Amino acid sequence: MPRKKKSIEPNKINLRESFASLKFVPRFFKEIRKVNPLLFHSNVICRVINASLPVLILYVGKLIIDEVVVQIAAEEKNLDHLWILVAAEFGLAILSDLISRGISLSDALLGDQYSIDTSVRIIKKTSELNLDQLEDSEFYDKLERARQQTTGRVALMSNIFTQGEDVVVILSLLGGVVAYEPCLIILLLVSIIPTIINEIKFSGTSYSLARSWTQERRELDYLRYAGASDVTAKEVKLFGLSGYLAQRFKSLSDKYYTQSRKLARQRAGWGSFFNIIGTSAYYGAYIYIIFRTVAGVFSIGTLVFLSGAFNRLRSKLQGFFTRFTAITESALYLQDYFEFIDLSFAENASAECLPLPDKVSSGFEFKNVGFKYPKSEKWVVRNINFKLKAGEKLAFVGENGAGKTTLIKLLLRFYEPTEGEILLDGIPVKQYKPSEYQQYFGVIFQDFVKFELTLRENIAMGEIEEIKNQKRIDSAAQKSLAQEVVSELPLGYNQQLGKRFKNGKDLSGGQWQKIAIARAYMKDAEVLILDEPTSALDARAETEAFQRFIQLTEGKTAVIISHRFSTVRIADRIMVLKDGAVLEIGTHEELMQNDKLYAELFNLQAAGYK
Numbered sequence: 001m002p003r004k005k006k007s008i009e010p011n012k013i014n015l016r017e018s019f020a021s022l023k024f025v026p027r028f029f030k031e032i033r034k035v036n037p038l039l040f041h042s043n044v045i046c047r048v049i050n051a052s053l054p055v056l057i058l059y060v061g062k063l064i065i066d067e068v069v070v071q072i073a074a075e076e077k078n079l080d081h082l083w084i085l086v087a088a089e090f091g092l093a094i095l096s097d098l099i100s101r102g103i104s105l106s107d108a109l110l111g112d113q114y115s116i117d118t119s120v121r122i123i124k125k126t127s128e129l130n131l132d133q134l135e136d137s138e139f140y141d142k143l144e145r146a147r148q149q150t151t152g153r154v155a156l157m158s159n160i161f162t163q164g165e166d167v168v169v170i171l172s173l174l175g176g177v178v179a180y181e182p183c184l185i186i187l188l189l190v191s192i193i194p195t196i197i198n199e200i201k202f203s204g205t206s207y208s209l210a211r212s213w214t215q216e217r218r219e220l221d222y223l224r225y226a227g228a229s230d231v232t233a234k235e236v237k238l239f240g241l242s243g244y245l246a247q248r249f250k251s252l253s254d255k256y257y258t259q260s261r262k263l264a265r266q267r268a269g270w271g272s273f274f275n276i277i278g279t280s281a282y283y284g285a286y287i288y289i290i291f292r293t294v295a296g297v298f299s300i301g302t303l304v305f306l307s308g309a310f311n312r313l314r315s316k317l318q319g320f321f322t323r324f325t326a327i328t329e330s331a332l333y334l335q336d337y338f339e340f341i342d343l344s345f346a347e348n349a350s351a352e353c354l355p356l357p358d359k360v361s362s363g364f365e366f367k368n369v370g371f372k373y374p375k376s377e378k379w380v381v382r383n384i385n386f387k388l389k390a391g392e393k394l395a396f397v398g399e400n401g402a403g404k405t406t407l408i409k410l411l412l413r414f415y416e417p418t419e420g421e422i423l424l425d426g427i428p429v430k431q432y433k434p435s436e437y438q439q440y441f442g443v444i445f446q447d448f449v450k451f452e453l454t455l456r457e458n459i460a461m462g463e464i465e466e467i468k469n470q471k472r473i474d475s476a477a478q479k480s481l482a483q484e485v486v487s488e489l490p491l492g493y494n495q496q497l498g499k500r501f502k503n504g505k506d507l508s509g510g511q512w513q514k515i516a517i518a519r520a521y522m523k524d525a526e527v528l529i530l531d532e533p534t535s536a537l538d539a540r541a542e543t544e545a546f547q548r549f550i551q552l553t554e555g556k557t558a559v560i561i562s563h564r565f566s567t568v569r570i571a572d573r574i575m576v577l578k579d580g581a582v583l584e585i586g587t588h589e590e591l592m593q594n595d596k597l598y599a600e601l602f603n604l605q606a607a608g609y610k
């Protein structure tokens with residue numbers, strides 16, 4: 001399939017936008033401090049001490065050299081003062097090393113803790129969001145950018161800290177240089193201006209490129225997964241797809257590589273050019289200091305101090321501006337993270353939310369419900385009117401795409417109807433908080449999740465607070481026939497499932513389904529929904545599973561979606577959907593008498609078994 005050609009020129013982020021991203025920095029630091037206040041404050045104190053050391057070390061060095069010169073000229077040598085100075089420099093050097101290590105350690109620990117904290121928040125936030133947000137590709141780009149740069153955020157923290165530390169170093173060194181020779185500041189400015197120009201020129205470019213490539217990067221991740229994972233391996237091998245997938249991956253990656261190489265070359269080229277100018281200015285200053293020393297204005301110690309201080313100042317200032325660009329770039333990612341965390345979700349949190357009744361007393365009612373998926377113009381279901389009575393088992397049947405799962409999503413309030421309303425015991429469900437309302441339901445979707453965790457966890461996911469309640473897990477496994485699966489596995493409930501992790505065991509489709517059904521039994525839900533839960537079970541297991549389900553959930557409300565009519569007929573009533581509308585609804589006998597689509601499909605399947 002030819003790929004559509006896409007302009008991949010990044011939108012350049014301007015300097016103002018780069019600066020604007022810094023507004024998130026205070027919040028960022030507040031969050032880091034909250035993660036571990038003791039470590040945070042120790043880090044700040046260490047950095048303040050560390051910042052004052054370079055100028056002190058340089059100055060003691062100058063005193064040592066001057067003292068050496070004095071002692072060389074002296075007739076009667078007294079080295080006591082010299083040794084004190086050497087000991088002081090030695091002490092400062094040790095202190096500087098210890099403090100630097102302390103800073104690195106606390107940076108790493110704080111960074112790790114903050115990174116864990118943000119990952120947990122991203123997981124929690126994702127679970128709070130509505131399904132329409134989760135199914136939106138723009139949302140995925142946001143999520144991708146929020147997830148990215150977890151390590152970048154750690155670097156950002158240390159960069160900002162170092163920046164503050166360097167400001168103190170720069171000011172103290174500047175003070176030292178100005179005290180001896182103020183005119184050196186002019187040369188310093190000349191040496192540093194090229195770096196500033198360079199940084200302004202490239203500010204935000206890497207971020208712009210990465211941002212404009214968010215979608216493609218997700219595509220690359222997907223292609224990597226499709227080409228190299230156990231899930232896709234069978235078809236990739238059988239259809240010989242690896243060459244195709246690898247080529248698709250490569251051609252997309254090459255485009256990114258070309259762009260990023262262009263940027264890297266420009267940066268390196270301009271960087272070297274400006275650096276030559278900066279270095280020339282430094283040597284200009286150096287020559288000037290030498291002349292002044294030879295002329296007898298400066299002592300040898302002052303020469304060493306000034307040239308050392310000048311050189312350090314230049315590299316510190318250069319580092320300051322380069323780091324500034326790195327900080328604004330990382331802060332742009334920070335902005336993505338906070339924007340994601342601040343995403344609002346349409347939970348009806350208004351004060352008027354009604355408390356949810358303990359039990360469903362009369363049932364649910366769909367009144368003229370119509371629905372279009374977000375960003376779609378098509379009515380997926382329309383003019384839907386039916387009642388799901390309390391205690392009733394209602395089956396949905398219909399061809400693929402008829403809208404069965406969509407009705408379930410509406411009943412569960414993953415989406416709100418585009419028109420019409422859904423009532424619970426006569427009250428619009430909109431008046432309840434979705435998160436509370438959803439607690440009513442125990443659901444097994446057709447694409448239920450096969451968690452690559454232990455079997456126990458897979459069952460307990462239905463009511464995770466009860467994971468330690470062995471009796472409840474046993475009972476759920478027994479009801480769903482998952483007990484047979486447990487007894488066949490060497491480690492029973494503690495068996496790791498799936499192939500991704502060590503000693504994991506993969507299960508057959510039917511075995512997974514039994515475990516998923518156990519999950520529904522685990523939750524003592526008011527309403528049970530089974531969306532094609534038995535499609536992978538063999539005929540005997542399916543009949544058994546359904547008969548058990550009907551017995552075990554007596555008095556409970558349930559919705560069952562199935563394409564197997566032998567299953568469907570066990571339900572109290574059956575609703576037939578066609579092209580998003582209710583075609584007929586009634587008991588098996590009524591629909592057979594009706595002699596419309598249900599009777600036709602039932603007879604078709606029955607004939608297949610003859």
Ligand SMILES: Nc1ncnc2c1ncn2[C@@H]1O[C@H](COP(=O)(O)OP(=O)(O)OP(=O)(O)O)[C@@H](O)[C@H]1O
Pocket residue numbers: 135373374376380398399400401402403404405406407
């Ligand atoms: N998230 C979505 N965004 C846009 N359209 C969707 C989405 N999910 C489903 N649809 C569309 O809605 C229609 C109904 O889908 P639905 O999943 O409800 O059908 P179904 O009756 O459950 O089908 P099946 O028997 O194949 O499971 C289909 O045309 C489908 O393409």
